[in-house]
Amino acid sequence: AQSVAQPEDQVNVAEGNPLTVKCTYSVSGNPYLFWYVQYPNRGLQFLLKYITGDNLVKGSYGFEAEFNKSQTSFHLKKPSALVSDSALYFCAVRNTGGFKTIFGAGTRLFVKA
């Protein structure tokens, strides 16, 4: 069965500092991995994905994520946080033969000015 774990309910970071939002996954076969962001009372917006190839994936708004197969992790990172990055972030996984996307519990990011 597929599962996604986001171990932190909340991450606090000062503006200008680097940020990391953690994600680990469990899936049979090769995973398709995604990060989405949600602002209050809105739907989710796609940030980036890993399908195959380079382990470092770059996405929207300066975000990037690194796929680590041995650690089954796909942490989201940004070199310099902005206050406007404050939102709810979801990691998601789908297996290669599957159709459903499974979401983690979400991590709320607070960036303080």
Place this chain on the structure above:
Amino acid sequence: GAVVSQHPSWVICKSGTSVKIECRSLDFQATTMFWYRQFPKQSLMLMATSNEGSKATYEQGVEKDKFLINHASLTLSTLTVTSAHPEDSSFYICSASPSGKNTGELFFGEGSRLTVL
């Protein structure tokens, strides 16, 4: 591209009435759409997979007679909450992926907040 429109954004209804929520893919075709429910401070719970021209596939524990899903065309899926009760109050979100792109990301509607009085 890849815009999903969801309507209405907010709806308040009386207990016992039915509410319909529409999900449209505006610039792509989607043979499959997904309906999620999100509780406050919680993740998205997949309710059902909506299949164009056939019956929806419901997740375990989701009442198919309570949450009616119709996917009549390649760009429209509807979720009807029948005989709504206060416990059905929630944020409902639909998503879709362009047909044939199994590796693709999902595109989400803006969500519909249902409040049942």
